[in-house]
Amino acid sequence: MLSYILRRIVATLPVMAIVALFVFSLLYIAPGDPAVVIAGDQASPEDVERIRQSLGLDRPFLVQFGSWVWRILHGDLGTSIFTNLPVSAMIGQRLGPTLSLMIVTLLLTIVVAVPLGVVAAWKAGSLIDRVIMGFAVFGFSLPVFVVGYMLAYIFALELEWLPVQGYTPLTQGFWPWLENLILPAIALGCVYIALVARITRAAMLEVLQQDYIRTAKAKGLGQGGILFIHALKNAAVPIVTVIGIGIALLIGGAVVTESVFAIPGLGRLTIDAILRRDYPVIQGIVLLFSFVYVLVNLMIDVTYTLVDPRIRY
Amino acid sequence: MSEELLRIEDLHVAFSTRRGMVEAVRGVSLNVGAGEMLGLVGESGSGKSVTGFATTRLLDAAGRVTGGKILFRGQDVTKLRGDDLRHLQGAAMSMIFQNPRAALNPIRAIGLQIADAILTHKKISKDAARAEALELLRAVQIRDPEARMNAYPHELSGGMCQRVMIAIAISCNPALLIADEPTTGLDVTTQKVVMDLLADIAAARGMATILITHDLGLAARYCRRIAVMERGRIVEEASPRTLFSTPQHAYTKRLVAASPTATSRIEDLVTEEERERYSAVVSKPRLEPAHGTPPLLEVRKLVKRFDQGSAAVADFSMTMAGGESVGLVGESGSGKSTTSRMICRLIDPSEGDIVFDGQSIGHVASRDFHRSPLRKNIQMVFQDPNESLNPRFTAFDCIAHPLMRLDGMRAGDALRKRVEECADRVGLPLDLLPRFPHQLSGGQKARVGIARAIACRPRLLVLDEPTAALDVSVQAVVLQLLDRLRRENDIALLFVSHDLNVVRMLCDRTIVLRNGGIVEQGDSRALFDNPKTDYTRKLVEAIPHIETGEVLAAAL
Numbered sequence: 039m040l041s042y043i044l045r046r047i048v049a050t051l052p053v054m055a056i057v058a059l060f061v062f063s064l065l066y067i068a069p070g071d072p073a074v075v076i077a078g079d080q081a082s083p084e085d086v087e088r089i090r091q092s093l094g095l096d097r098p099f100l101v102q103f104g105s106w107v108w109r110i111l112h113g114d115l116g117t118s119i120f121t122n123l124p125v126s127a128m129i130g131q132r133l134g135p136t137l138s139l140m141i142v143t144l145l146l147t148i149v150v151a152v153p154l155g156v157v158a159a160w161k162a163g164s165l166i167d168r169v170i171m172g173f174a175v176f177g178f179s180l181p182v183f184v185v186g187y188m189l190a191y192i193f194a195l196e197l198e199w200l201p202v203q204g205y206t207p208l209t210q211g212f213w214p215w216l217e218n219l220i221l222p223a224i225a226l227g228c229v230y231i232a233l234v235a236r237i238t239r240a241a242m243l244e245v246l247q248q249d250y251i252r253t254a255k256a257k258g259l260g261q262g263g264i265l266f267i268h269a270l271k272n273a274a275v276p277i278v279t280v281i282g283i284g285i286a287l288l289i290g291g292a293v294v295t296e297s298v299f300a301i302p303g304l305g306r307l308t309i310d311a312i313l314r315r316d317y318p319v320i321q322g323i324v325l326l327f328s329f330v331y332v333l334v335n336l337m338i339d340v341t342y343t344l345v346d347p348r349i350r351y
Numbered sequence: 352m353s354e355e356l357l358r359i360e361d362l363h364v365a366f367s368t369r370r371g372m373v374e375a376v377r378g379v380s381l382n383v384g385a386g387e388m389l390g391l392v393g394e395s396g397s398g399k400s401v402t403g404f405a406t407t408r409l410l411d412a413a414g415r416v417t418g419g420k421i422l423f424r425g426q427d428v429t430k431l432r433g434d435d436l437r438h439l440q441g442a443a444m445s446m447i448f449q450n451p452r453a454a455l456n457p458i459r460a461i462g463l464q465i466a467d468a469i470l471t472h473k474k475i476s477k478d479a480a481r482a483e484a485l486e487l488l489r490a491v492q493i494r495d496p497e498a499r500m501n502a503y504p505h506e507l508s509g510g511m512c513q514r515v516m517i518a519i520a521i522s523c524n525p526a527l528l529i530a531d532e533p534t535t536g537l538d539v540t541t542q543k544v545v546m547d548l549l550a551d552i553a554a555a556r557g558m559a560t561i562l563i564t565h566d567l568g569l570a571a572r573y574c575r576r577i578a579v580m581e582r583g584r585i586v587e588e589a590s591p592r593t594l595f596s597t598p599q600h601a602y603t604k605r606l607v608a609a610s611p612t613a614t615s616r617i618e619d620l621v622t623e624e625e626r627e628r629y630s631a632v633v634s635k636p637r638l639e640p641a642h643g644t645p646p647l648l649e650v651r652k653l654v655k656r657f658d659q660g661s662a663a664v665a666d667f668s669m670t671m672a673g674g675e676s677v678g679l680v681g682e683s684g685s686g687k688s689t690t691s692r693m694i695c696r697l698i699d700p701s702e703g704d705i706v707f708d709g710q711s712i713g714h715v716a717s718r719d720f721h722r723s724p725l726r727k728n729i730q731m732v733f734q735d736p737n738e739s740l741n742p743r744f745t746a747f748d749c750i751a752h753p754l755m756r757l758d759g760m761r762a763g764d765a766l767r768k769r770v771e772e773c774a775d776r777v778g779l780p781l782d783l784l785p786r787f788p789h790q791l792s793g794g795q796k797a798r799v800g801i802a803r804a805i806a807c808r809p810r811l812l813v814l815d816e817p818t819a820a821l822d823v824s825v826q827a828v829v830l831q832l833l834d835r836l837r838r839e840n841d842i843a844l845l846f847v848s849h850d851l852n853v854v855r856m857l858c859d860r861t862i863v864l865r866n867g868g869i870v871e872q873g874d875s876r877a878l879f880d881n882p883k884t885d886y887t888r889k890l891v892e893a894i895p896h897i898e899t900g901e902v903l904a905a906a907l
Contacts, residue, residue, distance in 0.1 A: 249453040255409055257468040257519060258441030268456055346458050347503045 043340055050332050057328040058110070061321050062103050076119060076315050089119070110325070116318035118311075125322040128307065135205045136303035138215065139295065140288050142223040143230065147284070151231040152277065155238020156265055162243060170235065177232030182291050186225035186298035193221060203300035218301075226295045230284050237280045241273035248272070274345045282338040289327050356424065356559050357383040357406070357527055363418035364398070364405050375401045375414070377583040385526065388553060388560040390570030390591075393580035394606070394822035395793065399563045402580070403529045405429070406561075407446045408436060423527070442472040445520040449532035451512035455504040461515045462488075462500030468522045487518040492548060509683075510541035514548065521552060528553065531563045538682040539849055539893040546573055565822060567610045568895030571595065579603050609827040611852035617827075617834050645709055646670040647843050648694070648811055653703035653713075655689050655867075663689045664867040667703070673810060674841040676834075678858035678875060680851060680890065686867035688815055691847045695731050695813045696720040708810070727757040727807035734816040736796035740788040746799045747784040750774065750806050757807045773802040776839075777832055794825035798832070805836060812836075813845045818853065830857055851894050855879050863887050 065072045073090035074081070081089075090096055094105070109116065115125035158170040194202040200221055206214040245251065246269055254268045293305035304323060311319035342349045364376035376398040383389050393399040404410045406421050408428060421428040423444065431439060448454040456464060465484035466477065473480070481500070488496035491514040504512055513533060520528055530549065534542040550573050553560045564570050570577050571591035578588040579602065586600040598604045653667040664686040671677055679687045693700045696717050705713035707725055715723055730753075733739035740749055750770045754760045760769065771781055779798045788796055797817065804812055814833070818826040834857060837844050848854050854861055855875050862872040863886065871884050882888040 249448060249450060250456040252409055253448065253454045253516070253519070254456070254467075256407060256441055256446045258437045258439075258471045259467065260437065260471075263467075263471075268459070272456065272458055347460075348457060348505050 039343070042343065043336075046336055046339060050336060053332055054329065057332070058107060058325065059103065061324045061328070062106055064321060064324070065317050066099070072317075076317055078315065093119075115322040115325070118316050118319050120311075120314045120316045120319075125318050128319060129304065129322055129326060132302060132304045132307045134207060134303075135301045136292055136296070136305060138205075138208065139219055139222055139226065139292055139301060139303060140285070142216070142219045143227045143288060144281075144285070146223050147227045147230045147234055148281065150227075151234035152238050152270075154231075155235040155277075156242055156270060158235065158239040159242030159246060160261070160265055162239075167239075171239070174232040174235050177228040180228060182225055182228070182294045183298050185228050186222070186295060189221045189225055190299070205301045205303070218299075222295045222299045222301060225298070226288065226291045229291070230287060233284060233287075234277065234280055238273065238277050241276045242269055245269045245273045271345060275342055278338055278341050278345070282334050285334045286331055289330070354385045355382055356385045356387075357381070357561075358422045359402070359406065359419070360422065361419040362402065362405060362416065362421060364401050364410065364414055365417045366411070366414045368413070374417075375583055376405065378419070379580070379583070379585055380419075381578060381585065383527065383559050383561060386553075386557045386559055387576070388550065388562060388574045390574035390577035391561055391563045391580060392565065392567055392570050392577055392606070394565055394824060396582070397580040398583040399580045400531050403446065403531050403561065403563050407444055407529055408440065409446065438472070441468055441525070442523045443525055444527045444529070445523070445525040446529045446531065447513070447516045447520045447533050449535050451516045451533075452504055452507075452509055454516055455512055457504050460501045460503060461507070465515070465519050465522055468519045472523045483522070484518070487522055488515075490521070490552065491515070491518045493518075508541075509537050510545055513537065513545050517545075517549060517552065521556065521558070524556060525558060527559045527561070529561045529563065532565070533562070534569065535565070539851065540682060540889055542569075543893040566895065567594075567606060567823075568612075572895045579606065605824055609823040611823075611827075611850075611856060617831050617856050644672070647673040647675075647708060648845075649706040650694060651704045651706070651713075653690065653693060653705070654701045655686070655693060655698070656701045662701075662867050664693070664700075667864075667867070667869060669862060669869075669872075671811070671843050671845065673843055674837060675860070676837055676844040676846060676858045678854035678861040679845060679847045679864060680849060680854055680861060681864035681870075682849065682890075684866075685864040687847045687864050689867075690864070691731075691813050691815055691845060694845065695729055696723075696726075697731070721756075727753070728810045730804040730807065730809040730812055732800050732804045732812060732814045732817045735820045736793060736800045737788065737820070739800060740796060742788055745785050745787055746774075746779070746791065746795075746802075749799050750784075750802045753803060753806050769806070770802075773806045774798075776805065776836065777802040778828075792825075793821050794828060797821055797825065797829050801829070801832065801836075805840070805842065808840070809842060811843045811845065813847070815847045816849070817846075819848070819850070826853070833857065851879060851890060863890070 065075075071086075073086045073093070073095050076093070077086045077089050094102055106116075113126065115129070117124055118128060121128070154170050158167045161167050190202055193199050201218055205218050208215045242265075251264060251269060254264045259268070292303065293308055295301070296303045296305035297309065304326075307319065308323050310316075311323065359379055359381040362376055362379045363374065365372045365374045367373075379398070379402050381389070381391075381402075391399045391402065401410070401414065404414070405416055406423075406428060408431070410416075416429045419429075423439070428439065428444075455461065459467075462481060462484050465487055466480040469475070469480040469483050470477070475483075485496055485500060488499060493499050493511060493514055499507070499511075504515075507515070516533075533549065534545050537545060546569065549560070552558070562570055562574055567577075571594070575590060576588065577591055577594055578585050579594070579600070580586065581600075581602040587594065587598065587603045589599075594603060595607055598607050648669075648671040650667060650669045653664060654662055655664040656662050667686075667690055669677070679691060681687045689698070692698045694705060696705075696712060696715065699717045700713055703713060704711055707729065710725065712720070712723065712725055720726055744752070747770055750773050751760075751762075751766055754766060754769055755762070760766045770784065774781055774784060777798045779795060779802060783791060783795060788799070791799065800817070812833075817833070818829050821829060830853060833844060836842055844857070846854060846858055858875050860873065861875045861878050863870045863878070863884070865886050871878060871882065871887050878887065879891055882891055
């Protein structure tokens with residue numbers, strides 16, 4: 039098992055290398071002279087030249103790439119053009135809120151979506167099933183910002199149960215931290231919950247038709263035991279896959295959600311960096327997200343082997 | 352009869368389908384005494400399994416008991432709910448199923464699966480349940496039970512899985528065990544071992560058993576009493592001896608006649624009207640090939656290795672003349688399917704050569720063989736007509752496809768004529784041609800598969816267990832069809848099967864394979880009547896025999 043995980047980690051290295059190359063090339067794929075692009079519309083030729091010098095854009099592409107990778111391997115993501123702060127420090131500052139939002143959303147999704155999917159599959163065709171699946175379609179079709187503003191209006195402005203906007207770090211207490219994350223997590227999780235509930239239902243329906251479920255019934259096992267012990271684990275592979283893929287969805291959704299709820303996270307930083315053409319920051323963030331995604335994929339693959347003894351690599 | 356355990360009175364079961372309610376069981380009455388083994392025999396769709404599932408309350412959601420009673424120890428099973436039902440299921444009454452591998456949860460260790468059953472019904476600790484599970488594995492004679500406790504179903508053979516199922520079923524000492532086709536799909540030798548074990552356990556524990564099977568021979572071997580079902584009704588109930596010597600009901604007569612025995616000939620298997628077309632062909636003398644004609648197929652020292660492992664097929668050589676039929680028999684894992692696929696050029700041999708009609712084809716890569724002009728001369732009929740037909744192709748498309756691919760025919764009247772001619776040759780009614788596979792019966796699908804294979808007028812047909820998924824009466828018709836085609840068109844048949852009775856009837860010669868090597872070969876009848884090796888003898892002895900003979904022919 040350990041050797042398998044090690045092998046998989048080694049196998050992710052080329053993927054990361056390609057991602058790095060792509061992220062670095064962002065600047066060059068964009069049309070025009072990178073230095074001019076960064077400097078913006080109103081820059082004088084002197085400004086452009088200065089930027090070119092400071093970023094080393096006058097050197098050959100591979101040399102630039104080499105030294106960029108070398109710096110990243112030493113933990114140096116470069117310096118923001120706009121704020122002159124180290125990119126790693128800027129990301130570090132914003133990591134907490136985004137990570138909090140994603141984890142709370144992820145937990146909320148699993149806790150809500152999986153049981154809903156299981157119940158829908160168990161009662162397939164019934165009213166409960168149709169209601170759940172109806173909500174799922176609803177969750178799919180509503181954009182995050184619509185749900186976000188609606189939630190904020192109802193629960194924060196009208197009922198005043200929860201704060202409208204903002205973020206409090208976990209260091210200042212669990213409830214203040216969670217309080218600020220509930221509405222954003224629901225808004226962000228809507229699509230995700232719908233997706234996972236649907237997949238859970240489909241995977242469970244498939245499993246519930248299998249002969250071994252009949253065997254479990256023949257043994258006299260109760261309905262709960264059959265659903266959650268015998269069927270859910272068998273249905274886990276597609277569910278885990280979708281939860282993992284959904285993390286990419288969350289990253290995208292976090293950008294919007296953070297804007298709606300004024301959470302000072304990576305999403306906001308990304309938007310700001312793009313608007314300011316702050317390439318070192320954009321590169322750093324994209325690299326981080328890619329890294330997270332590769333890591334999640336690795337975790338999914340490892341989970342497969344834990345869930346299903348037939349999967350061996 | 353001993354004390355009565357189960358009494359089914361006028362049971363009706365209906366399924367709601369898209370076309371409305373369909374009655375699967377219409378008025379079945381049965382009784383089973385304590386410790387008795389009753390055979391419930393019928394073909395697919397006869398309602399025998401549905402009766403079993405209704406008794407154990409495992410009917411699909413679509414199925415409902417619409418009438419009658421199932422009295423188990425005087426209590427009506429159909430009315431039980433909640434906890435009462437759970438005390439019944441797995442504790443007082445249990446069930447084992449066809450296809451044991453699918454019946455076990457693939458991702459749960461087998462020790463746990465047995466312990467699950469124990470823990471559901473007994474208030475004992477997990478460790479104690481585990482210890483009991485281990486004892487049960489010993490009881491079902493699984494070798495090295497301590498190690499097997501942590502094994503998963505995919506690591507065990509089909510026979511082993513069925514033993515585990517038996518262990519689960521007997522874990523709480525039920526009074527009644529319903530075995531639904533417990534050995535279908537297992538090798539003949541494994542079949543015998545598993546059934547013997549089941550019978551021993553049932554006898555030792557005084558457990559009543561209902562053996563649900565399509566195999567009359569199997570039921571006759573293990574049951575004192577057999578009930579025959581047809582279309583939801585029990586048509587006859589008698590001891591095996593009476594059933595075989597003087598079957599009363601027409602359906603029983605047909606079923607008994609269609610079950611191949613050690614002495615039956617193909618023409619014995621079907622009724623008068625089906626026989627006519629066949630007899631006309633059989634009576635014609637076969638042209639013996641002129642002396643010195645080169646063989647149609649010559650296989651020389653064929654070897655197949657998968658990965659780096661030991662050879663799946665080693666040093667296999669054979670020859671076949673045109674129009675000859677050769678049987679290839681052996682247990683699963685003996686390499687018979689691998690060999691047949693190499694000869695069909697679906698997989699590549701590791702060593703050796705295949706010569707077809709004087710041309711060496713062993714070295715043509717299997718992925719290029721479809722371009723060879725010889726492709727249409729070697730065709731295959733596959734095991735499961737359900738799985739081997741494209742569900743989106745109509746019967747017509749299925750038969751037309753090879754004609755278009757291999758004979759270069761274009762859609763049009765000529766193609767239509769050829770397809771209809773093929774359908775006619777296999778006895779497939781022309782009005783079925785526009786239908787999709789799911790709209791056809793098993794026998795009709797088998798005919799489509801054969802029509803597809805003979806469409807390009809091949810000279811060699813390789814048949815991989817072509818009747819294993821079919822009911823005996825359908826099997827009889829298909830066998831007759833194959834034999835007729837062979838005689839009419841001089842098609843050589845290479846018949847891969849584990850059913851020795853069928854091979855004996857259909858094949859002039861038989862080759863017995865074991866672990867990839869030839870154990871014995873020769874004239875079919877001589878080989879089976881007088882096996883020279885222990886392995887062949889074991890195979891022959893494992894076939895459930897039916898005492899029949901002339902009595903039966905007279906009965907028809």
